[in-house]
Amino acid sequence: MKTVLKAENLRAFYVLQVAGRKKVIQAVNGVNLDIQEDQVYGIAGESGCGKTTLLKVLFAKADPPLQIFEGAVYYRENDSLLNAIELDSEQMRKLRWTYISYIPQGSMSVFNPVKKIKSTFLDFLQSHVQNRVKKELLALAEEHLRKLGLYPRLLDAYPHQLSGGMRQRVSIALATLLSPRVILADEPTTALDVVAQRAVLQLLQEIQKQLKNTIVLVTHDMGIHANIATHMVIMYAGKIVEEASTEEMFTNPFHPYTRYLINSLPRIGDKRVRESAPGNPPSLVDPPPGCAFHPRCPEATELCSSKQPDFVEVSAGHKVACWLYGGANHGTFT
Numbered sequence: 001m002k003t004v005l006k007a008e009n010l011r012a013f014y015v016l017q018v019a020g021r022k023k024v025i026q027a028v029n030g031v032n033l034d035i036q037e038d039q040v041y042g043i044a045g046e047s048g049c050g051k052t053t054l055l056k057v058l059f060a061k062a063d064p065p066l067q068i069f070e071g072a073v074y075y076r077e078n079d080s081l082l083n084a085i086e087l088d089s090e091q092m093r094k095l096r097w098t099y100i101s102y103i104p105q106g107s108m109s110v111f112n113p114v115k116k117i118k119s120t121f122l123d124f125l126q127s128h129v130q131n132r133v134k135k136e137l138l139a140l141a142e143e144h145l146r147k148l149g150l151y152p153r154l155l156d157a158y159p160h161q162l163s164g165g166m167r168q169r170v171s172i173a174l175a176t177l178l179s180p181r182v183i184l185a186d187e188p189t190t191a192l193d194v195v196a197q198r199a200v201l202q203l204l205q206e207i208q209k210q211l212k213n214t215i216v217l218v219t220h221d222m223g224i225h226a227n228i229a230t231h232m233v234i235m236y237a238g239k240i241v242e243e244a245s246t247e248e249m250f251t252n253p254f255h256p257y258t259r260y261l262i263n264s265l266p267r268i269g270d271k272r273v274r275e276s277a278p279g280n281p282p283s284l285v286d287p288p289p290g291c292a293f294h295p296r297c298p299e300a301t302e303l304c305s306s307k308q309p310d311f312v313e314v315s316a317g318h319k320v321a322c323w324l325y326g327g328a329n330h331g332t333f334t
């Protein structure tokens with residue numbers, strides 16, 4: 001398998017001026033990822049841990065107050081890796097939507113509320129597909145919707161005429177018009193009822209199957225990861241703390257935080273009270289020293305509060321940043 005998206009030591013912070021004082025929110029703080037082709041790659045973690053910010057940086061779109069301070073984001077072109085952060089706006093324009101696309105949180109923001117869905121599709125196609133007249137572009141849009149099992153007549157609707165779930169599916173269709181190799185999807189099922197959620201997830205899976213591309217799926221909902229992610233990482237306070245195949249993550253979670261996330265999931269027939277992580281997520285302005293989870297961790301030792309654990313491969317393909325694991329391997333990985 002080939003790498004399609006890679007992050008190296010990414011640090012991206014929000015830099016704010018609050019009452020005349022500088023406030024720095026360390027939303028993405030030293031993230032390394034190596035994402036392979038043909039999979040659904042899940043990013044999980046509590047609200048506010050930096051998932052959305054990480055997706056923005058992977059899309060090489062850091063608008064103020066967000067600033068990228070360090071690191072690289074690589075896209076694969078033919079057999080070489082391009083650092084997206086160093087590309088100029090024209091090079092990036094060519095890669096966006098054809099190589100990498102982004103489905104933001106909340107589909108309403110994607111469409112112009114006073115224009116038909118058709119006009120957003122046409123604007124999009126006109127800026128990316130050359131030498132085609134309007135009628136041909138419209139036919140492309142209709143064909144794409146049909147391929148995804150959606151009715152072409154949706155193009156004639158105004159955004160407010162569609163249900164939240166249908167609008168989300170149409171926004172996914174828009175983001176995948178040009179068959180991107182990587183799709184970044186940010187909480188695509190938030191605020192949808194379970195039936196609409198299922199339809200959106202089925203659509204994402206169908207697209208992944210058709211294009212054999214990679215979907216990077218951000219959601220705090222571990223149930224969704226269990227259902228559709230093939231590989232996943234857990235994020236805590238701006239860092240990746242565990243990585244494994246989804247099956248391995250759920251059957252053999254290492255990090256105490258991951259165990260809380262999994263144990264808080266309801267299970268049919270199990271009436272025990274679900275346990276979630278005690279306390280609150282830490283401040284990203286002044287994160288705790290050592291392992292950022294230590295103030296909430298029942299297994300923390302003195303070492304955890306003073307020194308940050310390395311991200312260590314404990315078993316094949318299963319990595320964790322926790323002093324409870326990895327023994328002598330700490331210090332040999334970065």
Ligand SMILES: Nc1ncnc2c1ncn2[C@@H]1O[C@H](COP(=O)(O)OP(=O)(O)OP(=O)(O)O)[C@@H](O)[C@H]1O
Pocket residue numbers: 014016025027045046047048049050051052053054065220284
């Ligand atoms: N535009 C912004 N300006 C300042 N701070 C921001 C901005 N966007 C996000 N943050 C802060 O950055 C941190 C990470 O936020 P982010 O949205 O990336 O987290 P998340 O894990 O995606 O959470 P959620 O699921 O709630 O969106 C939070 O502390 C958040 O308050």
